[in-house]
Amino acid sequence: MEEININTIIFETLDRISDIRTARVSMFPLDDFYGHPPFLRFGFSLVDETELICILQKIINEFEGNIEWRxxxxxxxxxxxxxxxxxxxxxxxxxxxxxxxxxxxFGEDIYKRYVDFALEDIPKLAEHIKKGFPDIFFQS
Known part of the structure; x- marks a missing residue:
């Protein structure tokens, strides 16, 4: 998978579940993967997103990747x-x-290892989130 797709795949997945109101779609800087830890800041364009966030938290807590996500x-x-x-x-x-x-x-090697683990997790986490919303992603 290309880096640009890894960088935006979580945003694209969440935006399919419900429109996202935040403009930032990137999880990490493309010019330096280690520039800062990967993350996504987002909010849904819902009057009350509480239930959806609770569902997402449960799905993400069940994800078994290289590292734990929150x-x-x-x-x-x-x-x-x-x-x-x-x-x-x-x-x-x-x-x-x-x-x-x-x-x-952390030291440079451990920091880079954590970032590498996160980058490896991102597409798998997106797939895991999709499985939590089968009516949206797996319609026949």
């Missing part, structure tokens, strides 16, 4: 974030987009 919704934001748990658990204090911060936290 959806989080912060009370101060209308958006959710889909992120590898390892990066969500560390308080980045405004340093999230700085590769050097993550290298300092």
């Amino acid at each position: 959806i989080r919704k912060k009370t101060e934001s209308k958006n959710c974030i889909l992120i590898p748990t390892i990066f969500e658990e560390i308080q980045s204090e405004g340093q999230f987009y700085k590769k050097d911060f993550w290298i300092k936290q």
Whole structure:
């Protein structure tokens, strides 16, 4: 699968489930896969997305990939974030987009390994999400 497809496949999958109101579709920078941890910030164009987010959280919690993934919704934001748990658990204090911060936290080899694991998971996670919505993705 081409990198651009890996970069946007989760957005495209979620947008098929319900229209997404956020403009960002990329999960990582194409010019430097290790530029920051892969993630997707999104929100659905629904009056109340609570039920859909709960369903997605359950589906993502059941995903068995290289690493664990989470959806989080912060009370101060209308958006959710889909992120590898390892990066969500560390308080980045405004340093999230700085590769050097993550290298300092983990060491370069381990940081790159976590990112590689996440990039390998992304298409599999998209397929796992699709299986959770068979009426949308697997109609005959």
